[in-house]
Amino acid sequence: MAQARVAAAAALLVAGLAAGQDVSNFVTSPAVGLGPLELRSQSPLSILRLTPTPKTPSVLAAGQWQLELLTSWNNYFDYEPGLYTIDAETLRFTMSATYGVTPRLELAIGVPVSYRGGGIMDRFIENFEGLLHVANKERKLFPRNRYLVEIHGPNGRTFQLTGKDAGWGIEDTTIGARYQLAPGTESTPALMALFTVKLPTGRRSSLFSSGGMDVAAGISAGQRLGRHFVGYASLAATHYAETDMVGVRLKPNQLSLFTGLEYRHSPRMSWLLQALVTSPGAEHFGGFSKNTYEITVGLKRVLNPNLLLEASLLENLFIFDNSPDVGFHVGLVWRSNRPRGKV
16 A cells, blocks of 8 residues: 555656646747747837837747736946936836737737836946946946936936936836747748837826837747757837937837847756847937847746746946846746647
8 A cells, every 4th residue: 555655656746747847838839949038128218119029939829828927127327428317227017918819820918017216236236347347437426226317308408307206107008919920840940920019008207108109010030959059030120109208309210139049958948148239219319329239148947837937137248328237037927728729
């Protein structure tokens, strides 16, 4: 009897481990792995406007649901004398739902909510950048952990937010459609077309919205590169309805180029290195008239057949005036089981 109980316990353990190893709900094409980290550009200008989020180039099965909670925690010190000072920390939660309409088409909606204030990370960042000998010396000239957004427009107008303006707010809602152009194989890439619309649901007066309805379209690809690696790339173009923000003239169109490399450490876990380049967003306005370069390292891990965790670190080592000094990202993705007979 004791031997039977031991055998039953061993069988249950093996079954549990096997269930934990089941990643078929998240890896649905032989061309891709767990996919890129879902972290869009964190530049302060990009956050206000529509910018595409990297996505795995595969869609849900018809009738399948996916729910996401993506969190980003960023510290900014973007300073251009005479033009702008952005000294802030943000905590953002993006809640989204995606539904597979057909075997090739899925629809999604996302609602971001964020807190903006002075934060707590300034001392840590100063010490960390000092250790790497890439410190932003101008950061040390200003008080730690303050909230200041000060923009001097070309028309002589100054826009300012300070500590009394810190707080929570709803940002602009996004609605998207993604269409599978090719599912991919081990030797041919998976291809997906993307279309996204941003609706102005945030408060423009406190910079939780850029105002107007923006649209973006692009294409993403993924391809297995040998046994352990998967490469990803996407190109997207965005058109903006509003080209003026607190007196600063913004470009009506932007391009973004994303590349990523996934290392499949195991069936359940991957390490990722990603790079995102966004074209200039402003006309003749310091760092925001330059390309934004963001590099992210992170991991993805399947916790069970329906739940996936991702986490990453974004560090701005070289360009200080148009992107976060440091950013942390954590996401949880829940995906329902694929309906029987659906592919």
